[in-house]
Amino acid sequence: MKKKTPSSSSLFQPLSARHVFWVGRRLVIALSISLCLFALLRIQFSYPSSQSDFISHSYLSFPSSSSSSSSSSSSSSSPFTPRRSRISHTHFEGPPKVAFLFLARRNLPLDFLWGCFFENADVGNFSVYVHSEPGFVFDESTTRSAFFYNRQLTNSIKVGWGEVSMIQAERLLLEAALEDPANQRFVLLSDSCVPLHNFSYIYSYLMASPRSFVDSFLDLDKKEGDPDKKEGRYTPKMSPVIPKNLWRKGSQWISLVRSHAEVVVDDEVIFPVFKKFCKRRPPIDASKETKNIVKLQKQHNCIPDEHYVQTLFAMNDLDGELEKRTVTYSLWNESSSNMEKGWHPMTFSYANAGPQQIKEIKGINFVHYENEHRTEWCSNNSTRVPCFLFARKFSRGGAVRLLGDGVVGPFDASVLSDTAP
Ligand SMILES: *[C@@H]1O[C@H](CO)[C@@H](O)[C@H](O)[C@H]1NC(C)=O
Numbered sequence: 001m002k003k004k005t006p007s008s009s010s011l012f013q014p015l016s017a018r019h020v021f022w023v024g025r026r027l028v029i030a031l032s033i034s035l036c037l038f039a040l041l042r043i044q045f046s047y048p049s050s051q052s053d054f055i056s057h058s059y060l061s062f063p064s065s066s067s068s069s070s071s072s073s074s075s076s077s078s079p080f081t082p083r084r085s086r087i088s089h090t091h092f093e094g095p096p097k098v099a100f101l102f103l104a105r106r107n108l109p110l111d112f113l114w115g116c117f118f119e120n121a122d123v124g125n126f127s128v129y130v131h132s133e134p135g136f137v138f139d140e141s142t143t144r145s146a147f148f149y150n151r152q153l154t155n156s157i158k159v160g161w162g163e164v165s166m167i168q169a170e171r172l173l174l175e176a177a178l179e180d181p182a183n184q185r186f187v188l189l190s191d192s193c194v195p196l197h198n199f200s201y202i203y204s205y206l207m208a209s210p211r212s213f214v215d216s217f218l219d220l221d222k223k224e225g226d227p228d229k230k231e232g233r234y235t236p237k238m239s240p241v242i243p244k245n246l247w248r249k250g251s252q253w254i255s256l257v258r259s260h261a262e263v264v265v266d267d268e269v270i271f272p273v274f275k276k277f278c279k280r281r282p283p284i285d286a287s288k289e290t291k292n293i294v295k296l297q298k299q300h301n302c303i304p305d306e307h308y309v310q311t312l313f314a315m316n317d318l319d320g321e322l323e324k325r326t327v328t329y330s331l332w333n334e335s336s337s338n339m340e341k342g343w344h345p346m347t348f349s350y351a352n353a354g355p356q357q358i359k360e361i362k363g364i365n366f367v368h369y370e371n372e373h374r375t376e377w378c379s380n381n382s383t384r385v386p387c388f389l390f391a392r393k394f395s396r397g398g399a400v401r402l403l404g405d406g407v408v409g410p411f412d413a414s415v416l417s418d419t420a421p
Pocket residue numbers: 120197198199200201409410
């Protein structure tokens with residue numbers, strides 16, 4: 001999985017040389033911060049007019065336009081899930097766009113990195129949507145990149161982590177983005193996600209594939225390893241609407257093609273079942289003894305965001321139209337000595353987001369699914385490619401380091417922070 005690569009020799013020279021190297025880097029960063037402040041001023045004075053087109057399109061009023069047809073009649077292609085009829089806008093001018101959908105708790109701490117990433121794009125090739133806490137405003141006072149101004153949904157909801165409101169927020173983001181017919185790819189991102197490549201690489205990678213990238217696998221009980229012993233995430237109460245054999249699990253961080261985004265937004269069958277039966281387990285107190293943790297773990301908690309889209313697509317017989325993997329890397333700490341920790345990905349800080357670590361992540365070209373004895377060689381429509389375009393979770397320090405190392409493009413940084421590494 002990890003290809004060994006010759007390391008940059010400077011990392012292995014005596015301490016004094018390394019010290020000089022780091023001091024040099026600090027200087028470069030300091031210099032770029034001042035450049036960025038200048039650039040930020042420039043942006044603030046030039047964007048309001050030049051970007052007005054980009055910002056003013058109609059999704060701000062979307063709740064009334066396409067979402068309210070409640071006709072239950074449908075000419076569905078699926079035996080399981082009748083869908084709402086949708087008026088498809090198919091015609092659009094200009095290039096197809098990638099819609100970047102940010103699911104934020106509040107602000108976007110890595111906005112400066114994304115700002116740089118978008119600086120290296122063509123404005124006509126992408127769009128940005130943000131779901132955040134209701135009432136939170138992305139403007140000069142909260143946000144360091146103009147690409148996020150006026151991009152948040154006006155109909156955001158309060159999201160409880162691990163609750164069904166999380167998938168509702170995802171659906172709202174997709175619905176808003178579907179309003180623009182030029183949006184042809186839809187990438188869901190968290191507030192701790194970073195891009196691992198420049199814009200044009202990510203754009204061509206996503207556009208080259210007519211498939212969605214959705215991590216999806218059978219949700220088996222790891223310990224039993226017995227295909228008939230499904231884990232407690234599925235509850236028989238979901239039957240017959242959701243049959244047990246179509247219950248799936250996978251990463252929340254998906255990238256969809258337009259027709260699949262429509263399937264998610266139009267779903268009126270599976271979502272209500274999740275809403276009814278996916279309740280949140282009380283949080284585990286890690287300081288309690290292991291016996292209690294195991295007991296609590298067994299209590300029902302279906303983690304909707306890791307099952308909903310996967311199960312919905314399996315039920316719509318769409319698995320054949322997917323690359324069954326995620327394009328967003330996470331490093332899970334599987335340490336069994338601390339279960340609560342094992343459920344969360346590691347955070348990349350300044351110290352562990354260096355060129356060698358990033359190179360290793362970018363070099364990964366297959367994923368192995370133990371449960372299914374399946375190895376997924378990564379491809380974009382049958383051309384073998386590296387697996388990952390994005391990664392999480394990154395701290396500000398980690399993102400500063402990526403920026404400094406030119407991961408998202410030329411380092412003529414346009415936006416930066418008061419962030420110290
Ligand atoms: C983007 O990255 C690719 C591959 O790393 C590189 O070949 C290309 O020149 C870069 N494009 C821009 C515009 O920087």
